[in-house]
Amino acid sequence: MSIQTLSLLSAAAAGGQPPAWLQFLPLVLMGIVMWFLFLRPQMAQQKAQKAKLEGIKKNDMVITAGGLLAKVVKADDDYLELEIAPNTRVRAVRATISDVVVPGTGKPAND
Numbered sequence: 001m002s003i004q005t006l007s008l009l010s011a012a013a014a015g016g017q018p019p020a021w022l023q024f025l026p027l028v029l030m031g032i033v034m035w036f037l038f039l040r041p042q043m044a045q046q047k048a049q050k051a052k053l054e055g056i057k058k059n060d061m062v063i064t065a066g067g068l069l070a071k072v073v074k075a076d077d078d079y080l081e082l083e084i085a086p087n088t089r090v091r092a093v094r095a096t097i098s099d100v101v102v103p104g105t106g107k108p109a110n111d
Helices: 003-015 021-054
Strands: 061-064 069-075 079-085 088-093 097-101
Touching (some): 069 088
Antiparallel strands (some): 061 097
């Protein structure tokens, strides 16, 4: 290498500034990591909950947001008629249902 080439390389290395977009690269990478670790799983969970609520039908056992276990007697688009005790029926907004109980998945009380 010639002396002139070495002097040009050393001058470029000493006085050169990195591009401005390179300063924002860590922020962009943190945003992508946040998307995959937090936002994406939360959206999938919300989608599954919405599908579960839309699939409620007559004779399903549900748990309300208040913690009541009830049997669905009638299902409309926005409301459900629930039987919480024999001959005791209440109406609930479909969005207030927290879970649908699958029969046979509960743990026995004496175990």
